[in-house]
Amino acid sequence: MKAKTKLWFTEDGRTVMGAGRAELLKTIDEEKSLRKACQKLGISYKHAWMMLKKMNEALGEPAVITVRGGKDQGTFLTDLGRKLLAEYDANKKLIYEAVEDETSWENVGFKLSARNKLPGKVLNVEKSGLVSKITIELEPSVLTSVVTEEAVEKLDVKPGDRIYAVIKSTEVMVAKAVREKESVNPGLKKSGPSD
Numbered sequence: 365m366k367a368k369t370k371l372w373f374t375e376d377g378r379t380v381m382g383a384g385r386a387e388l389l390k391t392i393d394e395e396k397s398l399r400k401a402c403q404k405l406g407i408s409y410k411h412a413w414m415m416l417k418k419m420n421e422a423l424g425e426p427a428v429i430t431v432r433g434g435k436d437q438g439t440f441l442t443d444l445g446r447k448l449l450a451e452y453d454a455n456k457k458l459i460y461e462a463v464e465d466e467t468s469w470e471n472v473g474f475k476l477s478a479r480n481k482l483p484g485k486v487l488n489v490e491k492s493g494l495v496s497k498i499t500i501e502l503e504p505s506v507l508t509s510v511v512t513e514e515a516v517e518k519l520d521v522k523p524g525d526r527i528y529a530v531i532k533s534t535e536v537m538v539a540k541a542v543r544e545k546e547s548v549n550p551g552l553k554k555s556g557p558s559d
Contacts, residue, residue: 369459369460370383371452371455373451373494374422375422376422378421378422379422380419380423380448381448385415385416385419386449386452386456387405388407388415389427389448389449390449392428392439392440392441393449396438396439397439398416398428398439416428423444423448425442425444426445427441427442427445427448428445429442451493454493455495455510458492458497458510481528481529482529482531483502483526483527483528484500484502484507484526484527485500485501485527486499486500486521486522486524486526487500487501487506487523491513491516494512494513495511495512495513496512496515497509497510498510498511498521500527500529507529509529519540525540526540527539528540
């Protein structure tokens with residue numbers, strides 16, 4: 365059995381970029397032409413244009429620009445488009461490394477169901493643009509969770525914090541540990557001191 369994962373960026377609940385849009389941006393950057401990129405990828409011009417339109421709407425500004433006429437004509441990535449693509453590639457690599465790291469899976473001796481809440485201690489928080497990598501000590505193993513930078517900030521997660529790794533069938537969420545008498549609400553920051 366092999367673990368697999370997908371990565372996509374969202375903004376206010378709308379998808380900004382996933383694998384298809386990332387591939388389109390890479391190909392536009394190589395070809396300097398939307399039409400040539402479509403031919404290379406085997407997709408229709410209208411479909412590619414709609415993908416870019418939805419991306420731009422979610423971002424609030426363009427990821428690509430088109431220059432018409434003259435020797436410098438073509439379709440090019442904006443600074444935002446280049447940054448977005450670089451962030452996507454970096455985070456894809458980070459997630460791939462975490463999933464492929466056999467040492468993070470070899471000592472896990474528990475069965476996973478649709479939801480498990482595992483207590484642990486934060487060893488490290490590595491921020492990398494839009495996402496963060498949280499290394500969690502779960503006796504006798506270490507688990508790596510890739511979450512949004514926004515979630516890390518809202519939860520105020522830092523090394524030494526007691527947290528819960530909440531495992532779903534497709535992802536690992538993080539919830540900050542609270543006093544045992546109080547309920548835990550994954551994804552929401554608790555006011556006041558925590559254990």
